[in-house]
Amino acid sequence: MSKAPQLKHIYVDTDDAMKSLLEHMQRGGSIALDTEADSLYHYYHKVCLIQLTFDNQNYIIDPLSKIDLKLFLKLLAKKPMILHDAGYDLRMMRSTFDFIPGGKVFDTMLAAQLLGQEKFGLGSLVEKYFGVVMPKGGQKSDWSRRPLSDKQLEYASEDTFYLHKLADSFAEELEKLSRTSWHEEWCLRTLDIAENYKPSVDPEEAWRIKGARYLDKVALTQLQQIWKWREGQSQMQDIPPFKVMGNTLLMKLAVWSSANPHNPLSSGPKLPANCRGRRLEELRKAIAIAHNIPESKMPGHPKKKYHPKPAPETNVIFEKLKVECDRIAEELKIATQVVSPRATLKTIAIRQPRNFKEIAGCGAIMKWQAKLLEPAIKKILKEL
Secondary structure, eight states, X not given: OEEOOOOOOEEEOSHHHHHHHHHHHHHOOOEEEEEEEOTTTOSSOOEEEEEEEETTEEEEEOTTSSOOOHHHHHHHTTSOEEESSHHHHHHHHHHHHOOOOOSOEEEHHHHHHHTTOSOOSHHHHHHHHHOEXXXXXXXXXXXXXXXXXXXXXXXXXXXXXTHHHHHHHHHHHHHHTTOHHHHHHHHHHHHHHXXXXXXXOOTTTTTOOTTGGGSOXXXXXXXXXXHHHHHHHHHHHTOOGGGTOOHHHHHHHHHXXXXXXXXXXXXXXXXXXTOOHHHHHHHHHHHXXXXXXXXXXSOOOOOOOOXXXXXXXXXXXXXXXXXXXXXXXXXHTSOHHHHOOXXXXXXXXXXXXXXXXXXXXXXXXXXXXXXXXXXXXXXXXXXX
C-alpha cells in the first residue's frame, strides 16, 4: 500500500477564479463532487467547501468567500455528477443553497453495495482498487475556519480525485451482473429524498431524547425546560447542542433536579466547565421555571398510536420472508439489507400483497427489490 499522492488543486474564492471554472465546466464532462460542512462546530450548519474533479483537474470552491455561486449552481445542476454517499451531500447542498440536481447522478457507495463490497467507505474502496491509503485527519476539521491549512485542502481534494475511475470500474461490473438498472433506480430514489428533504423534528417533541419515556411527569418537565435552555444557548452562540451539554448529563440533571427541588445546583451532577456565569444563571432559571409549572400543565408521555392487531400468520410470514431474503442475498453475494430492509419485510408480512403492484406499494421498496422478492412472497402466501 502507498500513501495518497499530494494532489494539486485550484482554489476558487474570487470572481476571476470562478469565471475560469465556469468556462472549464462548460467544456467538461461529468463532475465528481463532495462537500465539507461544519455540523460538528455550529448549530446552523452549512456547506463550507465544495470539491470538484473533472478533466483530471481538482477544484475547491470556498462558498464562505464573497463569490457569487448562482451561475455555478445553475451550470452544476445540468451536469452528470459522481458522488460517494450522495444523499448526505445533496441534502446539505439543498439546505444550504436550495440546489437540486437536474442531471444524472452516479453514487459509488450504492454501486459498491450492489456489487457486494463488504467495506463500502470511500477510503476502503480506494485502498482496495488503487492500493492507496487515504488520510483521515480531516474528518473532524472545522471547515468554517479560515484560512484552511494545506493539510485540510489536500484532504478535501482526495475525496473527489478517485471517483471517476471508481465509477468507471463499478459501472462495468454492474453491467456484467445486469444490475445497472438497479443502481439507476437507487440513485433516483436518493435524488428524490434529497430534493424533498425537510428536517422532520417536531419542535414539541424534539426534547424527548433517549430515555425520556422512563421519566415521571416531574422529571419530564425538568427535562423539557433544561432542553429548551440548551437549545437557546446553542442557537445564541451558534454551537452544536452537545457542546453545551450532552444528552446523558441532561437526563441526569433532569432526574436529580426533580428529586431535589430545594437543593443548590452545585450539589447535583457535575456540570461542564463551560457552564458558568450567565449560562449557569440561565440554567438555574430554567430549572426554577420547571418547578413552578402546575401538574395540570406538565408534559406527559405521548399516547401510543393505535395499530391494528396483525393477523396470526404475520410473524410466520415475516420469519419465512427473512429466510428467503437471506437466500436471495447469498445467491447474489450482496448484503441482506440491500435486498430488503427488515421494516419492509414486516410491512409485506402485514399487508400480504398478492401481485407485483401491491408488493411495490409496501413501504420504501424499489421495483428491482420487489421483482427479486415477488416469487418468494407468492410462494410463502400460497403455502399458507
